[in-house]
Amino acid sequence: MVYRGKPSTGCKKCRQRKIKCDERPGGCLKCSDRGYNCPGYDDPLDRLFQNESARVESKAKKANEKAIELRSEREFKIQSRKAIIKIQDAIGSPLLCPLIDQGIAFFMMNYTIGLDQPPLQSVSYNRHLASHGFHPVIANAMTALGLSGIGNIYNDFNYQREASRWYLKALKMTNDALASPTEAKSDNTLLATMLLSNFEATSNGTSLAGFLNHINGSSTLLCLRGKQQFATPAGRRMYMQTVGVLTMMQMGRGDPLPDYVHRLNQESAKYEDMNDPGDQFYHLQIETIDFRAQIIHEEITDLYAILEKALAIDVKGQRILDALREAWCYESVRVEPNTPSVFGDTYHIYPSLDAAQKWNWVRYNLIYIHDVIRNTLLMGFSSRPPVFTGERFARLLQESTEMLYDMQYGILASIPQHLYDTPKSFSEITLPTVTSPDKPRYFWSNFNETPAGDKPNMEVQDRLPIVRISGGYSSMWALYIAGATPIASPESQEYILTSFKRIKAEFGINQAQVLAGMLRLRMQLDASGLIPMAIAPRYIPFGQHLDPEEVEST
Structure with a gap:
């Protein structure tokens, strides 16, 4: 009172x-x-x-709200200034420059490893000066992907909105190019579809539908372009990159590679170096996917025949592993058990992103094969009468199971370097890695990269960026397979789900959220006993096919 x-x-x-x-x-x-x-x-x-208690309380509450509002406004201004500085550092140019300049600058700094371009004095070099020397459809797709990367990493709605607007412009220009018999066969149009699929991987956190639609479009263009696409370095490179992503999609569907891929591979082989582990793996994964499709579609049912074919493919995979050990050696680092961000007691340090990706490509393909070997043996042992008897088959089962765990462990050991939980090189080992909080971080930037360069080439008719394979995101697929293989433990799956969550939160790669959702669904189905035993297991929990409509429904 x-x-x-x-x-x-x-x-x-x-x-x-x-x-x-x-x-x-x-x-x-x-x-x-x-x-x-x-x-x-x-x-x-x-x-x-x-x-006066109520009036005093009301007055104090209003004063507190005003103080909070003023503090929030000050913090917002401070954070805005920091964000502007960060984004300017990320794109290498001031924010006052046009959006196309910002998007292309960010794209070239972070999504590419080089540039194919004609000589400076040529007519081709000066054809598209208004769009930084790139064909307009490429410039629009690059801008969309670059702005999306900025918006996702810094959680900036305005950049995300502008990225969507540029994406729609690039999509319309790509569709217009597809309607032209000449433009549809150009390197620019194929690269545009590849960039649009990378945009979906970066920005779409709810569905694989858009990503798969663009992959379908890219693969259709391969058939349309025919043998002429191998006339340029960019054409040869984009062909192998597109087929590589197509194999992942066909694995999910349980279907073989289209016949036109096998026909075109005969022409592509003329330009390959079969001593290169990357070229060897390219053919291994195609053979693996086609073999799995034969099993799924019951074109091959004899357990002995399946086992012998799988063992023959495994021998080829082991040869590639041996070649990788010589050409792309990595360091294994032992740590104390339960070290944060490390699964088990070991992590790997790779000399480059290319090395890490190639190792994981081979690993998840060997998981495909050894899941087949192990399941074939288990079915043979459990049949009445047993199909397989004797010490040899028991030993094969043990070796195959050990190989599965080894390949899975190798994939998981590669993830800390992606997530900045390790240094770039063996000589700098410290856990955790000390990095500047203001420096932008990307899924691929904790590696010592060897740029492809941008030397002028007389064969090149258009200025084309050399894009990272699968946008630099292919290790996410390896991570998913490591969690979807039947031998995966709950502990390994939980580590994988946590890694996907970090990839989404720290690097703005929204497709990690989709893959995490798929893995959770598979885990639920498996716990409910709804995933049947199969020689070639279905890693994607969507019935018989990996189609955009089914992915959308999840």
Whole structure:
């Protein structure tokens, strides 16, 4: 209670009007003259003291809200200034420059390893000066992907919105190019579809539908382009990159590679170096996917035949592993058990992103094969009478199971370097890695890269960026397979789900969220006993096919 001093004895109406009241009994004259109904007079004793708690509390609450608002405004201005500096550092140019400049600058700094371009004095070099020397459809796709990368990493809605707008422009230009018999066969159009698929991987966190649609479009263009596409370095490179992503899609569907890929591979082989582990792996994965499709479609059912074919493919895979050990050696680092961000007691350090990707490509393909070997043996042992008997087959089962765990462990050991939980090189080993909090981090940037360069080439007719394979995201697929293989433990799956969550949060790669959702669904189905035993297991939990409609429905 608060003492208010001697109160006024006038009526409430006069006090509200702030005029002197004559205090006539029964009602004052001031109210009567105005035609008011005089409210009467309060007891002076009741007005000597007044409970001010509610008013004081309300006043304090308003003052606190105002202080919070002012503090938030100051913090927002500080964070905005920091964000502007970060983004300017990321794109290498001021934010006042046009969006196309910002998007292309970010794209070239982070999504490419080099540039194919014609000689400076050629007509081709100066054909598209208005769009930084790139064909407009490429420039629009690069801008969309670059702005999306900025928006996702810095969680900036404005950049994400602008990225979507440029994506729609690039999509329309790509569709217009597809309607032209000449433009549809150009390197620019194929690269545009590849960049659009990378945009979906970066920005779409709810579905694989858009990503798969663009992969379908790219693969259709391979058939349309025919043998002529191998005339340029860019054409040969994009062909192998597209087929590589197509094999992942066909694995999910359980279908073989299209016939036209096998026909075109005969022409592609003329330009390959079969001593290169990358070229060897390219053919291994095609053979593996086609073999799995034969099993799934019951074109081959004899357990002995399946086992012998799988063992023959495994021999080829082991040869590639041996070649990788010589050409792309990595370092294994032992740590204490339960070290944060490390699964088990070992992590790997790779000399480059290319090396890490190639190792993981071979690993998940050997998981494909050894899942087939192990399941074939288990079915043979459990049949009545047993199909397989004897020490040889028991030994094969043990070796195959050990290989599965080894390949899975190798994939998981490669993830800390992607997530900045290791240094770039063996000589700098420290856990955790110390990095500047203001420096942008990307899924691929904790590797010592060897740029492909941008030397002028007389064969090149268009200025084309040399894009990282699968946008640099292919290790995410290896991570998913490591969690979807039947031998995966709950602990390894939990590590994988945590890694996907970090990839989404720290690097803005929204497809990690989709893959995490797929893995959770598979884990739920497996726990419910709804995933049947199969020689060639279905890693994707969508019935018989990996189609955009089925992916969308999840």
